[in-house]
Amino acid sequence: MSQKNFYLSNVFLIPDTLSKSLFKNICDKKRFSLVYEKYAQELNNFLYYKYGNALNPSDKAQDAFIKLWENCAKVTPEKAKSFLYTVANNLMLNAVKHQKVVFKYQEVKPKDYTNESPEFVLRKKEFLKRYEKALASLKEDERTAFMLNKIDGKTHKEVAELLGVTKKVAEHKIYAAFNKLKDQLEELNKK
Structure with a gap:
């Protein structure tokens, strides 16, 4: 186990025998940084693999981290990954839905008039x-x-x-x- 992964697992959790979090949230900048380092690339890849590049998966991953920071007091370290993936996936689904609306209005509308007598x-x-x-x-x-x-x-x-x-x-x-x-x-x- 690398020192970084050892630190990540030990910063968030008391030894496995107790399985309780040392911290109630991830509002500390250092803890948040560690979460970012651990999940940013993985989350970006997940969105890219699932939705492709057309809807800017890296932007949605970043937006998910912003939401995590805005809600850091409510999110425990154990729930951080789940929170990120749920928020990022919802952001992508909203983008897909928005894209469908855009396409619908871009369709050529039949003319409601005629040159016929x-x-x-x-x-x-x-x-x-x-x-x-x-x-x-x-x-x-x-x-x-x-x-x-x-x-x-x-x-x-x-x-x-x-x-x-x-x-x-x-x-x-x-x-x-x-x-x-x-x-x-x-x-x-x-x-």
Whole structure:
């Protein structure tokens, strides 16, 4: 055991037979210095390994020691390590939470205005209502095949596998649905 570690263990504790602290707190500068020397690098490494370097783990470790000094009268030498790790971990978690809030507000917000004319917007809404009604009027298997192909982008083969039919049957259902939609929606015939 090195002299420093021997001193650290003997400064804080009476021999193991009694297992009671000599000191009620760590407000003495020398005792606090010893705690700092013993745990600073270890705490910094712990935060770095757990959270990476993006949120400045060394700053959070230093802040934890500042909190320890501010609360030195309440912290016994035996509880110093636990106090430091708890405070440092909470500081990092708060930084993570803050980072999430920052990212949330940096996201691109969809515009709440449009350059489209009111007539176009109205026609679009009306078309969507008619489109939904036309889709609802299709047979279930045709609608399913059509939606899998056109909305989900599945190939005819994938649609066939999902529906448990042959590729030819899947193609027929997709085209039948499309033709029925074209009959009900004149906008689809313009292409």
